[in-house]
Structure formats: C-alpha cells, structure tokens
Amino acid sequence: MQKIIDIISQEVREAFEANGYDGKYGKVTLSNRPDLCEYQCNGALAAAKEYRCAPFMISDKIAESLQGNHMFVSVESVKPGFLNLTLSPHYLAGYLQEMDRDRERLGCEKSENPRTVMIDYGGPNVAKPLHVGHLRSAIIGESIKRLGKFMGHHMIGDVHLGDWGLQMGLIISELKERKPDLVYFDAHYQGAYPVEPPFTIGELEEIYPSASAKSKEDAAFKEDAMQATYELQHGRAGYQALLGHILNVSVNDLKRNYKNLNVSFELWKGESDAQPYIPAMVQKMKDDGFAYLSDGALVVDVKEDTDTKEVPPCMILKSDGASLYNTTDLATIVWRMEDYHPDAIIYVVDKRQELYFTQVFRCARRTGLVGPETELKFLGFGTMNGKDGKPFKTREGGVMRLEYLVSGINEEMYKKITDNHTVDEAEARETAKTVALSAIKYGDLSNQASKDYIFDIDRFTSFEGNTGPYILYTIVRIKSILKKYQAEKTLPEGAGILPARSDSEKALMLEISKFNGVMESAYEEMAPHKVCAYIYDLANAFNHFYHETKIMAEPDPMQQAGYIKLLGLTKKALEICIDILGFEAPERM
16 A cells, blocks of 8 residues: 555646656655644745746746645745645545555565565673663664564564683683582593483573672682683583583573563574684685784785775784684675575664674675675664663662563562553553553663663653653554454444544544554664654654543444444554554553
8 A cells, every 4th residue: 555645645646747847856745834724735846946946937837736635734835935734524434545555564464575684683691681871782682673574575584692612611710629529520421411411500691790800809719710721622421511501590580580671582693603614614715805914913905095084904813813703794794695695784873883794794795795785784873871870770770681671670560550450460460561561662762772861660660751661551542442343332433534524533644644644654764662752742643632522422323333444444554653662551550
C-alpha cells in the first residue's frame, strides 16, 4: 500500500506537469504549521528561479488545478508561493479503511529487495554479570533487528561473546590456585573430562574479579595467566575443556538475563569461534602484501588521503604473535561472509569505539575480506547517565548489575500499581514486570541512539508524559473500551471507518495514516526513536479524541461502530510499534 504522502505528492506533481512545470517541484511534506494546514508544497519557490516568474504565479495555477480534487477539502496558495493542503475527511477515511483490511501490517509493504543483515549487539564478556553498560547495545540492537524483520529483511542477531584473551587465562590460573587437583591442570591427562562444571555461576562471577585484582599486584600470577592464555589459544585440551564449562555456565545465565529484557539472538558466537579463521586470514594478508612488521607487530595501513585526523595502522598480531580484538573481529567477518554471505553487517557499539571500527572496516575492505557490495555499518550509541550527568552508577559509586536495575524498577512499578488499586498480588507482579520493561526500553529508545541521555527512574516510570507506561496505559484504555463494546454489542454489517466528525477525530486519523511512512523511514535511518515519537503522537491524538468523544454513549449504531473500528486500528498500530521496540501491553493496569 502506497504511503499517503506519496499519493498526495503524485497528485501535486501531476498538477505541476499539467501546467507546464517539471513534476519534481510537486514534492509534498507534512505541514510545519499544522494550525494552517495538514500538508504543504514549497516547490513553486524553487520552480520560480527556473521559470523566471514570481513563485505565487506558479502556486496560484497549481491551487486552481487542484480545486475540486476528491483528495482535498482545500488547496490554498499563500504568498510568496506556498501551497497549503488539507485532506478530505472522506478520502482520509477511505485510506484508513484500506489499512484496516491489512490487519497484520496495516498496509506497510515489505522491502522489494530483502537483504540478509547480520547485527552484532550485546557483546558481554563471559564469566562476568551483565551491567548497565550492556543495556543500550542490547535493546537498541534488538529493536533494529525487529524493525528490519518487519520490513521484510532476513535479520541475524549475534551476541558476539567476549570469551577469549587474558580474561580466560586469569580465570584458569585462579581456578588452578584454588583447586589444583582438578584433572584440567594435568598436562598428561588422557581421559574424558567431566561433564559437570567445577564451579557455579556465582563462583565464576567471583573468580574473575578476584583474579583480575590479583594480577595487578602479583607479577608472577599475571605471568602465569598470560601463559595459560597462550596455552588455551594453542589448543591445550584441559584448558579448552575448562573454556567449554565457562561458556556453558555463563551463556545459560546470560540467556536468563537477556530473556528478562525480551532480547534474543539467533547466534551465540564468541571470539573463540573466530580463532580457526585467523591463521589463513593472516597468511593471506601477508601474501597479498597488505600486512607488514612494525616494531615487531604485524599491521595493515588503513589511512586514506582524505583523512583529516590521524588513523593509525590496524594491528593484526602483537609482537609475541598473540591476537587482539582487531584480529578476532576481522576473523569474525571472514566466517560471517563464508557462512551467511550478508549484504550488511551492523555493529551496535558505544560511539567511543568509532575510530577502532573505522580501522577494522577499512582493513576488511583493503584486504578483500568483504567486497564493495557488502555494507559495514557502525551504529554508535551514547552513554546512559545518572541525574548528575555522569555514567550511571550505584549509590556506592560502582557499576550496577543489570538485573539489579531491572528488579529495582520492577519494584517501583509494583508499588505504583498496588498504591492505586487493589489487585491480586501475582497479577500485580506480572503487570509490574511488563510495565517496568516498557519504562526501561522506551526511556532509552525514545532518545536518538547516538546521544547521551539521563536515566531518570522517576520520569521513566511515570504514567504521564513521554514514557513507556503512558503508551501502555493508552493501549489498555483502548482494550477496555473494545471489551466493553464486544460484551454489549455486535458490529453491524457493513461497519467501517467513517469520515471524521471532529478535529480531534481527524487528527487521530492523520496520525494513523503516517504508520507505513514512519516504519520505512525508521528502518532506513536505523532510528527506533522515530517509532517512539510516532506512538507518543498517536497516543496523544487518541487521548484527545477519547476525552472529546462519547464513544460508548453514541446513539447512532453505525457511527459508534465507526469509532470502534478506528479504535481497533489505533490499537493495532500501537501494538505493532511496541513489539518492534521490544515490549508488550498488559490486559489491564
């Protein structure tokens, strides 16, 4: 189904052409003065230069041509040459009726050229609990993945675990000191390794920070950890078995925490999965003349003549031959291209890593790991800050565990729900969890991803204003009206969306009509905040209409049925959008 703004633009373009002007000047936009009109066209101002006449002479002709057009109730030429357009209520109702016939997608067409898109988000380190620093990558990445799927693309989410490098060696060395008799540390052991891990998730989460702190004070311990890392990376069987245990225990816990955020991944790959691809990749870079030694390290030049800032070479191997993040990220690109042949790979990462990804992307292109047809996109996000404007911390000044943040907001929402209503505790707990997730996700996603924002729990959990709970409250209100109607009446035969009888009703219909344009634009720009802005405007328009209209007291059955159809369409648009954002609405609040 064509976007409404494209249909309007086509009508205006044809009017330009009918009067001897280039149709390109007929582009229509939403009005920046909604008090004057609904849509506008400023093409006469630009056309005047080409046709050497006053702009209003052109706009007057176009307005006259469009008089009587079934699409508009008024077309006005305003000096110096603006065209102000107001849609016919009958045309708008017909457009919404078409949307209503496609209840699954509301007329939003899938991409004609679907792409395979891999999206790298999450990025947790194994053996460490998720903290608030992992929040933005997870929920921004999840919403973009869902948005892409809705638009018809094949989206593949990869968590990209940090499961390689010195942190693994530190865990192994600490475990060896605590439990030296474990068979994993016997270099001559030939049997099968135990199926059960030698630690719990709680023990594992305590082992790593202990080992990390020790390595800063004990040079011998750090040296032992570096040796363990080297042996792990070079295939020592016992250490490989320990790595398997670390991954199994950590991933199960990570899946539980991500599930609480309604975040999922198609792939649970890590840096370790890229290791088999490294030797051949490095050798090819050498053979092709891209990689060379610099101070003992193997590097690839990635600077370009147009650079205004210094872009250092991309290091492939350290002087001791060890791999780095660069190495595993490049090798990860190799296996992604070999196994999935993606049209694009999107990285949802802290914006402070932009230079790093510039190096990696340039190296991948220069060395032929990807061709020019494959898009590599860095989607950098800003920091989540406390009310003091600094990165969000606990009261004690530490980094807050993500599950503590989520449970704290769950409790806040539970308190608000039980303060206002007498409800069953189990239902209240479940509702609080649902609403709290909307508060967290909408609070984050309503901001442009690249910008820092203040995580304000009091504001985010409010049922008023631009918040997730406000959106859910609106949906629940609509559900309540629809249930009441269905309990008392049946839609009469032939019921449909009728032309608006009030300004508030038309304003609601205009907001609904923007749906497919918003979805398309939000995906093209990778901008979930556009979806948030849309549903906030839509919720406001509905609530204004609701307060001005006696829906259940309307005496005309067909008119009342028209209202009910309009409410159903509003609810569906809101529900599609919040599903894309990664949360849902309860049945009541």
